Amino acid sequence: MGNYTQADHSILVRDLDIVRGGNRVLDSVSLGIRPGVVTGLLGPSGSGKTTLMRSIVGVQIVAGGEVTVLGRPAGDPELRHRIGYVTQAPSVYADLSVTENLAYFARVLGAPLARVDETIAAVGLGGQADQVVRTLSGGEESRASLAVALLGDPEILVLDEPTVGLDPVLRADLWLQFHGLAEQGKTMLVSTHVMDEAERCDELVLMREGRIVADGPPRDLLERTGAGNLEAAFLALAEGEA
Amino acid sequence: MSARATLATARRVLTQLRRDRRTVAMILVVPPALIALLDWVFGEQPERFARIGPPLVGMFPLIIMFLLTSIAMLRERTSGTLERLMSMPIAKADLLFGYGLAFALVGAVQATLTAGVAFGLLGLETAGPVWAVVLLAIGNALLGMSLGLFLSAFATSEFQAVQFMPAVIIPQLLLAGLFVPRDDMPPVLERISDFLPFTYAFDGLVRVAADDIGGRLWLDVAVVTGCIVLALVLGATTLRRRTP
Numbered sequence: 001m002g003n004y005t006q007a008d009h010s011i012l013v014r015d016l017d018i019v020r021g022g023n024r025v026l027d028s029v030s031l032g033i034r035p036g037v038v039t040g041l042l043g044p045s046g047s048g049k050t051t052l053m054r055s056i057v058g059v060q061i062v063a064g065g066e067v068t069v070l071g072r073p074a075g076d077p078e079l080r081h082r083i084g085y086v087t088q089a090p091s092v093y094a095d096l097s098v099t100e101n102l103a104y105f106a107r108v109l110g111a112p113l114a115r116v117d118e119t120i121a122a123v124g125l126g127g128q129a130d131q132v133v134r135t136l137s138g139g140e141e142s143r144a145s146l147a148v149a150l151l152g153d154p155e156i157l158v159l160d161e162p163t164v165g166l167d168p169v170l171r172a173d174l175w176l177q178f179h180g181l182a183e184q185g186k187t188m189l190v191s192t193h194v195m196d197e198a199e200r201c202d203e204l205v206l207m208r209e210g211r212i213v214a215d216g217p218p219r220d221l222l223e224r225t226g227a228g229n230l231e232a233a234f235l236a237l238a239e240g241e242a
Numbered sequence: 243m244s245a246r247a248t249l250a251t252a253r254r255v256l257t258q259l260r261r262d263r264r265t266v267a268m269i270l271v272v273p274p275a276l277i278a279l280l281d282w283v284f285g286e287q288p289e290r291f292a293r294i295g296p297p298l299v300g301m302f303p304l305i306i307m308f309l310l311t312s313i314a315m316l317r318e319r320t321s322g323t324l325e326r327l328m329s330m331p332i333a334k335a336d337l338l339f340g341y342g343l344a345f346a347l348v349g350a351v352q353a354t355l356t357a358g359v360a361f362g363l364l365g366l367e368t369a370g371p372v373w374a375v376v377l378l379a380i381g382n383a384l385l386g387m388s389l390g391l392f393l394s395a396f397a398t399s400e401f402q403a404v405q406f407m408p409a410v411i412i413p414q415l416l417l418a419g420l421f422v423p424r425d426d427m428p429p430v431l432e433r434i435s436d437f438l439p440f441t442y443a444f445d446g447l448v449r450v451a452a453d454d455i456g457g458r459l460w461l462d463v464a465v466v467t468g469c470i471v472l473a474l475v476l477g478a479t480t481l482r483r484r485t486p
Contacts (some may be wrong), residue, residue, distance in 0.1 A: 020486055057329050061484045075484065080331040091322035095261045096254070107250035108332045132261065148326070 016065035040201030041191040084149030251340020273302035274359035297447035303349035303383035311390030349383020369453035388473035395480035414440035439469040
C-alpha cells in the first residue's frame with residue numbers, strides 16, 4: 001500500500017474508523033481507487049465491505065478519518081448527482097412496475113426520461129419492463145435496482161454484490177458492462193465474495209475483519225504470494241496478516 | 243426543493259396506492275359504511291348521532307391517513323428505498339410535501355364521499371356549511387399524514403405500526419370528546435386533552451357543525467396547522483442522510 005494522491009484517484013480513504021455498537025467495524029482503513037478500471041472489493045461477509053462502501057457513498061456515520069470523492073468530502077450534496085449506489089437488498093418499490101420505479105427515480109435525479117428505457121435494456125429487463133417488481137425473480141429484482149443506479153449516468157458506481165443469484169450467462173454479461181463503463185472513464189467499485197469474480201477485476205482490495213489485507217492487480221497479488229490462484233493468495237495474505 | 247421531485251413523489255405514492263385496489267376500495271367504502279352503521283345503531287337516539295355524526299365525518303381522514311402514512315413510511319425505511327433516496331439529490335421537504343400532497347388528495351376524496359353519504363343519503367344535518375366540514379377533513383388528512391410520518395420512526399415492524407391505532411388514536415379520540423363531551427370529563431383528563439392535537443381537530447368540526455364560526459374555531463385551525471408543521475419538522479429530523 002503506497003501513498004494515495006488526489007491526482008490519479010477519484011476515491012481517497014484515509015485512516016477511516018467506523019464504530020458500530022461499541023465494535024470497531026473498520027480499523028484505520030486507507031485506500032485509493034482509480035477511475036477507468038474495475039476495482040473489486042473482496043472479503044468474507046462481515047469483513048466491512050458494505051460499511052466501506054456506505055462511507056464512500058456518504059450514508060455512514062464515521063468515527064474518524066476522512067473519505068474524499070472526486071475531490072469533495074463524501075456525502076457532499078454536490079456528489080449526490082455523481083454517485084450511483086446499489087445496496088445488497090434491492091432498493092426499489094415492490095408494488096410498482098420496473099418502468100414506474102425507474103421513471104420515479106429519473107424524475108428525482110432530473111435524468112431525461114429516455115434513460116428509463118435505455119437502462120432497462122442495459123440490464124436486460126426489456127421483457128419485464130411493465131411487470132410489478134414483486135412478481136420478479138430475485139435476480140431480476142436486483143437488476144432493477146442496478147438500473148436505478150445507472151439512470152443518472154454517474155461518474156462513480158458503487159455496487160454491493162450486484163451479481164448475487166444471477167445465472168452465469170447474465171453474470172458474465174454484467175461484468176462486460178462493468179468493464180465497458182470503466183472504459184468510459186467511470187470509477188467502478190464492485191464488492192463480491194466470489195473468487196471467480198475477483199479474477200475479472202482490474203484491481204483488487206482484500207478485506208478481512210475491518211482491515212485491508214492487501215490491494216493491487218490480481219496478477220501482482222498472485223506474484224507476491226507465489227500462489228496458484230486468488231483463493232490461495234487470499235489465504236496466504238490473510239495468514240501473513242494474522 | 244424542487245417541484246419536479248415533489249410532484250414525482252406524490253405521483254409515485256398515488257401509483258403505489260392505486261396498485262393496491264383493495265386498499266383503495268377500503269379507503270372509499272369503509273368510512274361511509276361506518277357512518278351508515280352508526281346511523282343505524284343510534285336509530286333510537288337520533289339526537290346523539292346528530293352530535294357526533296358530523297364531526298366524525300371529518301375525523302376519518304385523520305385516522306386513515308395516519309395509519310396509511312405510518313405503514314408506507316415504515317416500508318420506505320425498511321426496504322432501503324429511503325436510504326437510496328437520501329443518497330440522491332432530493333430535498334427532505336420534497337419527500338414530505340410529496341407524501342402530503344398525495345394523502346391530502348386521498349383525504350379529500352374520502353371526506354367528500356363520506357360527507358355525501360352522511361349529509362346527502364342519510365340526511366344528517368349540520369348548522370354550518372358542509373364544505374367547511376370537508377375542508378377541515380382535508381386539514382385533518384394532512385395532520386394524520388404528518389403525525390404518521392413522524393411516528394413511523396418509532397416502529398420497526400408493521401405489527402408495531404398497526405398498534406398505533408389503539409395506542410395513539412383511540413385514547414386521543416376518547417379525550418377529544420367523541421363519546422363524553424370534554425366539559426363532562428374529570429378535570430385531569432380535560433387538562434390532558436388540552437395538549438393533544440386530536441382535541442383541536444375534533445373541536446373545530448364540532449364548531450363548524452354547530453355553525454359556531456368564531457374565535458375558538460380559528461384557534462382550533464391554528465393549533466392543527468401548528469401541529470402539522472411541528473410534526474413535519476420533527477419528521478424531517480428522522481429522515482437521516484447518514485446512519486450508523
